[in-house]
Amino acid sequence: MARVSMERHSQRLVTAFIASGMLFMLLPGTFLGVWNLIGISQQRTLNSLSAAWLQAHGQAQIYGWVGSFILGIGFYSLTKMQSTLSFPVCAAWTSWTLWTLGIAMRWTGGVTGWQWRILLPLSGVLQLIACLLFYRSVRRHRPADPAHHPPRREAWMVIVIAATIAFLVAVTVNFFAMTHLALYGTSPALPHVFDQQLVVLAVWGVLVPTIWGFNARWLPVFAGFKKPDGIRLLVAYGLIVASVVAVFLQWLPIAAVLFLLAALLAIDALHVWQPAVQPAKLLHVHKTFPFFIRVAYVWLVVSCALDALAVRNDHAGGIWGASRHALTVGFIAGMVFAIGQRVLPAFCGMRILWSTRLMFWSLLLLHVGCALRVTLEPLAYESYWMFAWKLLPYSAFVELTAVVLFAINIIGTLLHPPAHLRP
Template identity: 45%
Template structure:
């Protein structure tokens, strides 16, 4: 990095015209540290909100739904609005908040964008998700609240996209002749953002329709299945693939993704999503399963690593859990095909969806989160590696029990499985709480890397 006095403002993300910079190296560093601190505080707010939605409106609600389903031996006694309230809190409230928080954090900050846009987006997004949950569960003025909540969420995503679209690839912004080539991980993250935009538009349109002439505060079953195809494979899966392609080669010491196979996986996935949203469940699930198999090979997850995996600061079981997550993705794909051909009572669909949301998406967040979130928030490392391992182990055990029991119980194949379902929910709830506590303690008690770096650099200057 050289001495601080040699650093140009542009290198630190501050233009010459920045109001924070008066040409003095110490002031420059102070301005950079202040800006980084703001970004890091904003990230903490997003992560805190995500953890809240995950633990209470998300998992606690999912757990109580599961208890009710197990007690009545079926889904029919549980209001669909409660199930959809849980799903919305998990995907929008938890994963969505994490994605937006990391997305804003990764954007280079310019004047006004450090706080104003992310804060507006944060208020709209979190109040939108909370309003939807309350309307789903309590039904109070649900027609208007559905529309208000969906509008807030859509505006938040449009703001996020507008802020991100300001960010040019480096060569292009410097007026270079050659058009910069977008890396595959960026393509996948970009497609997931398009998927998220399509999802919030879909949600808004259907909420308006429900508000005008709906009889209950939930999407009808057939429509919900199409919506879930977009939500799961058009958003969740693509965003995880993107971040996997970005980080796993370094973290797992494996080769960079095979571009051809990665593209094939994307084409299968997008075609599958298109068919799923159009109601062609059978061909859609076949393509989605094929895309899951293709991505495992594209990311070289079956190869031996060519060096030591980067597990500094996290539990050494990290590579195993990453591979298990992708095994769950393939399981979700295969069970999706089974569901499209054989499901009668929602048990196979439920198990397939759970393998994807919990086995794949949640495991990836529980594994990669402790590696990257402390770093982004300016903290040296996760509070406890052991808690990280415990949360992943509980999640895997709970998920395996749930995915095994759900088809057996719901489809009437083995009545004893109704007794194992609540146990699976208890294990998953514990996993979620351990993960949330570990991250919260990291943020509350972790040693600030930013302050330490500032102290060191200040010492260099003086």
């Protein structure tokens, strides 16, 4: 009985994290992103837009959306492995409340400028406490059956744990940065170079390794891929760490080469582009699921190649921007759309995905929109083809439609009764 109640608690909690994450994805994240792109396209320069607005959009997407999903799934995973009946109910709900408030404050302070000297550091401290509560719960976790615990940690576990520590590091650095900004800054925007370094820390230090870790764990089952090569995956992770350090030291050419090597090695280690060795488990998801997983990795390589190109050839932010978009939308959002629609229905109360067709269309439109944006952004921003400015906003509308379809599908799933309660 206690086990059932613990399971219900964790399902409600993960649902809360997913719901708030999707809200941040839709409104402060994507709508602001679309608005920003329309503004940039009208003025025909990236410099026309407030840096605080750009940063607010990035924060809402990285921490508000994907960060909320990571915390929710992280807490949920603890119940699946807990030996005692002690799901950290209080810590988990406090973490959700503080995290959600912190993200909302960061966005409000950045976009409206209202009381930003108070809101920004306050948001930083709330996010940090929320993250510490999660971290403490993980440290207290004991395996369900210590007798069957593997003698050595598998590569995917090592990478997920390292990414969890990097999450804490990123949120801590963010807190100090917000405090410094509030004391000495003149606007709610971080200096450009430091902001870009923080984006790299969050994206490459936290999100990409988390995806690789869970891909290593799940894709052999979900997509039928050959079991990952743990050593190669760990080397790829080591290259990421070296690249992030290189970015902070401003050795950008070295970082670009290391990112590309890391991506290629991870693709090889995960056997993403090799034929599957067993049938994929496609019940209740669209049959194109393995295809879209492979496409996401194409974006990872495109992003790294553009990054390397940008080091010497970027003059107006167009090639950097395209590289970042290929990574955040093509790889990260593409992966969250595919894996999320595969696992979230079960995590949120043993439900079934509402519509496999919506899943397909959300993924297809996301990748079409991303392809448009990544092609057009360098052409427009770098003044290679001025007509591209007129086409760029369409990429944002296509991506917006994809995001809305994804949200409708998850909301539809949550509104329908769980599979075992259906007539």
